[in-house]
Amino acid sequence: xxxxxxxxxxxxxxxxxxxxxxxxxxxxxxxxxxxxxxxxxxxxxxxxxxxxxxxxxxxxxxxxxxxxxxxxxxxxxxxxxxxxxxxxxxxxxxxxxxxxxxxxxxxxxxxxxxxxxxxxxxxxxxxxxxxxxxxxxxxxxxxxxxxxxxxxxxxxxxxxxxxxxxxxxxxxxxxxxxxxxxxxxxxxxxxxxxxxxxxxxxxxxxxxxxxxxxxxxxxxxxxxxxxxxxxxxxxxxxxxxxxxxxxxxxxxxxxxxxxxxxxxxxxxxxxxxxxxxxxxxxxxxxxxxxxxxxxxxxxxxxxxxxxxxxxxxxxxxxxxxxxxxxxxxxxxxxxxxxxxxxxxxxxxxxxxxxxxxxxxxxxxxxxxxxxxxxxxxxxxxxxxxxxxxxxxxxxxxxxxxxxxxxxxxxxxxxxxxxxxxxxxxxxxxxxxxxxxxxxxxxxxxxxxxxxxxxxxxxxxxxxxxxxxxxxxxxxxxxxxxxxxxxxxxxxx
Amino acid sequence: xxxxxxxxxxxxxxxxxxxxxxxxxxxxxxxxxxxxxxxxxxxxxxxxxxxxxxxxxxxxxxxxxxxxxxxxxxxxxxxxxxxxxxxxxxxxxxxxxxxxxxxxxxxxxxxxxxxxxxxxxxxxxxxxxxxxxxxxxxxxxxxxxxxxxxxxxxxxxxxxxxxxxxxxxxxxxxxxxxxxxxxxxxxxxxxxxxxxxxxxxxxxxxxxxxxxxxxxxxxxxxxxxxxxxxxxxxxxxxxxxxxxxxxxxxxxxxxxxxxxxxxxxxxxxxxxxxxxxxxxxxxxxxxxxxxxxxxxxxxxxxxxxxxxxxxxxxxxxxxxxxxxxxxxxxxxxxxxxxxxxxxxxxxxxxxx
Ligand SMILES: Cc1cc2nc3c(=O)[nH]c(=O)nc-3n(C[C@H](O)[C@H](O)[C@H](O)COP(=O)(O)OP(=O)(O)OC[C@H]3O[C@@H](n4cnc5c(N)ncnc54)[C@H](O)[C@@H]3O)c2cc1C
Numbered sequence: 001x002x003x004x005x006x007x008x009x010x011x012x013x014x015x016x017x018x019x020x021x022x023x024x025x026x027x028x029x030x031x032x033x034x035x036x037x038x039x040x041x042x043x044x045x046x047x048x049x050x051x052x053x054x055x056x057x058x059x060x061x062x063x064x065x066x067x068x069x070x071x072x073x074x075x076x077x078x079x080x081x082x083x084x085x086x087x088x089x090x091x092x093x094x095x096x097x098x099x100x101x102x103x104x105x106x107x108x109x110x111x112x113x114x115x116x117x118x119x120x121x122x123x124x125x126x127x128x129x130x131x132x133x134x135x136x137x138x139x140x141x142x143x144x145x146x147x148x149x150x151x152x153x154x155x156x157x158x159x160x161x162x163x164x165x166x167x168x169x170x171x172x173x174x175x176x177x178x179x180x181x182x183x184x185x186x187x188x189x190x191x192x193x194x195x196x197x198x199x200x201x202x203x204x205x206x207x208x209x210x211x212x213x214x215x216x217x218x219x220x221x222x223x224x225x226x227x228x229x230x231x232x233x234x235x236x237x238x239x240x241x242x243x244x245x246x247x248x249x250x251x252x253x254x255x256x257x258x259x260x261x262x263x264x265x266x267x268x269x270x271x272x273x274x275x276x277x278x279x280x281x282x283x284x285x286x287x288x289x290x291x292x293x294x295x296x297x298x299x300x301x302x303x304x305x306x307x308x309x310x311x312x313x314x315x316x317x318x319x320x321x322x323x324x325x326x327x328x329x330x331x332x333x334x335x336x337x338x339x340x341x342x343x344x345x346x347x348x349x350x351x352x353x354x355x356x357x358x359x360x361x362x363x364x365x366x367x368x369x370x371x372x373x374x375x376x377x378x379x380x381x382x383x384x385x386x387x388x389x390x391x392x393x394x395x396x397x398x399x400x401x402x403x404x405x406x407x408x409x410x411x412x413x414x415x416x417x418x419x420x421x422x423x424x425x426x427x428x429x430x431x432x433x434x435x436x437x438x439x440x441x442x443x444x445x446x447x448x449x450x451x452x453x454x455x456x457x458x459x460x461x462x463x464x465x466x467x468x469x470x471x472x473x474x475x476x477x478x479x480x481x482x483x484x485x486x487x488x489x490x491x492x
Numbered sequence: 493x494x495x496x497x498x499x500x501x502x503x504x505x506x507x508x509x510x511x512x513x514x515x516x517x518x519x520x521x522x523x524x525x526x527x528x529x530x531x532x533x534x535x536x537x538x539x540x541x542x543x544x545x546x547x548x549x550x551x552x553x554x555x556x557x558x559x560x561x562x563x564x565x566x567x568x569x570x571x572x573x574x575x576x577x578x579x580x581x582x583x584x585x586x587x588x589x590x591x592x593x594x595x596x597x598x599x600x601x602x603x604x605x606x607x608x609x610x611x612x613x614x615x616x617x618x619x620x621x622x623x624x625x626x627x628x629x630x631x632x633x634x635x636x637x638x639x640x641x642x643x644x645x646x647x648x649x650x651x652x653x654x655x656x657x658x659x660x661x662x663x664x665x666x667x668x669x670x671x672x673x674x675x676x677x678x679x680x681x682x683x684x685x686x687x688x689x690x691x692x693x694x695x696x697x698x699x700x701x702x703x704x705x706x707x708x709x710x711x712x713x714x715x716x717x718x719x720x721x722x723x724x725x726x727x728x729x730x731x732x733x734x735x736x737x738x739x740x741x742x743x744x745x746x747x748x749x750x751x752x753x754x755x756x757x758x759x760x761x762x763x764x765x766x767x768x769x770x771x772x773x774x775x776x777x778x779x780x781x782x783x784x785x786x787x788x789x790x791x792x793x794x795x796x797x798x799x800x801x802x803x804x805x806x807x808x809x810x811x812x813x814x815x816x817x818x819x820x821x822x823x824x825x826x827x828x829x830x831x832x833x834x835x836x837x838x839x840x841x842x843x844x
Contacts, residue, residue: 191753191797192775201640251661294712382630422631448828
């Protein structure tokens, strides 16, 4: 069931067909031109496409897709390339379709509290545009100055405030989608629901496999009047984890609830001087937002709970500048770590929080075993861990060790009842771990969903859902009572 | 695997072999909703019970036949709730039916719908295979969100056997204020207030009265009430329950009842012979009227939405169909989950 070898593509004919539907200069075909597109944020995987198309509107996107559909040419959509799972890795012999130039905010309705935007609009640009109306777009991935809303929809991205305000899926209401054959459909609605199956929910997190998002309507929320953050220090990561559980058990849903371990704290302090204590084993950041009355009350309760949970020191922001400084450290955690190691590999499992202590102990054990350091940053409120494995790509064997270490963490996340990816997506990176998390029948159901939207399997082939063949080769296939099905479907 | 699951699998396999439809039924509280149930009944009531619940994880896993009242009581004992406030329909509503119908209550515009609180769904598909989508954690992007697809699918994609929900603390304070205003002003107010940082939890207008509900942190609710003014509504809990359960007098009587989902800013739709109850901050409109189905559907579409025939409406018009290309996707998805078309045949759309 290996994917059939791609048919020989007449690239000259393809290029001239594409050049006809694209503006001048919007088709890149030389190696130098295409180099910036050879990888996304996960630079360990690199590949050059056949060409890069840079359409400026939906019609051009559809035209590119029609041409590729007719020629059986694979298409990989790309937003701003900040993805961390290799989702936008080009297909050799395929077209890399960049949505970066579809970057206009088409409408902003402050009364209905929605914004209709093109997919290449940056996440933060939406909140900036809405600020005049005291509104904002809630999901705030740390990459929000750079990542695109189309990429956010494809990955169901989260941010440090998603415990209270939800993920992308909770904050987008409608989209226009170009199917693989270039047909444009509308999903979702500005009404509270759309007729029939909730295909909008299905689209979110589908990693560019079902269609190319050409327009997104997002929900805007009123900006909270006030926000304050408590930074609490703990003598162990477990203690900090208990603090998290205690806050939730007290009936409080903080606007943000983040944790960092000692190594991450050190990296961040060295980089942004956020004012984190270097002697703490772990720190928690717990934010409260709302009306001044509510924040005062909630902060008081959070402080009391954290004190009772054994916080050794605490600091609460007194003004907006101090709050932003405390967050700046957390938001810069990845680049900060990037300064103290030649390379790092970011993991993204989610676990039931009660297993936090056990999981971190095991990760520390793997770290010793593989001889690679590992800093831990997490969205503690929802159990989404980002262990950052340090390695040096120039050191022979290091990358392989980092990957083996990472795979152990993924397997561990599944073993304790969690998932291999909380927000970064599967892409090419975690494709083998999908064989651990799902049985063959479920993977087949995913393939069938893919086939319902993209029968030829041209969009982002080989990503997100592994072929059963691949799982079998990995020795990871979980087949239930010998069942497999849909033998008629192409495997991609 | 429990006896129920094995038996259900066997029945579905047999039904598939003979292409005989099966009607999945929890408590029967939504028999009225959607296309007429056809085929042999497959009752899920025997598959009940809470599988796992850890309040500090904010996650509840429960078997599909469990009555929602039992879920609510279990959560309440830990000060938590299902924030989308599904109707309990006299205590007969079950978890499976709640997810399949996708019905949410008054807090929906401010806290989200059923699909927003789904973390995972186990189901038996139309081949009799057990599939598990999603999980028990709050953030999970592995695989397509086929579990969210079950919300509102009316059981046409599988027999739901187990569900994991994200749950939240029950608001400590819950207050309602009444304002005497015409519908147009009420819609404007609902939208204006939703754009302000207020702990809104409900906004309903009917009969010249706007009811605004505020729920959450007592300090926030207190500050909001001071700002908004209005009259306190005595027995507010009963009022909101009557809206959620559709037992308010507006819902009584034989006149056809339609549910419209529209843009929240859509104008008032009341007219001669059309009585309107505005819910969900303007996004959900209940109409009592004898207009033909296509007129009601066109009205909804002209305001960016769709109409569902709720009661006293020919059940072929229960749900407004999507556009043709989207309908084509529905058919392909249905065929992949239920190739023989045996599960809740015709319940969502006549030919699905
Ligand atoms: C420093 C850093 C911090 C980060 N922090 C976070 C975080 O806090 N939370 C989080 O969730 N993620 C985070 N990420 C990951 C990343 O930013 C998100 O996944 C983001 O949504 C990717 O957006 P993009 O525009 O860069 O997409 P790309 O990387 O270009 O593409 C991502 C995927 O989306 C598909 N895609 C892109 N556009 C479209 C479209 N229009 N239609 C269909 N498919 C499309 C691509 O094919 C690919 O599979 C971080 C990344 C970095 C580098």
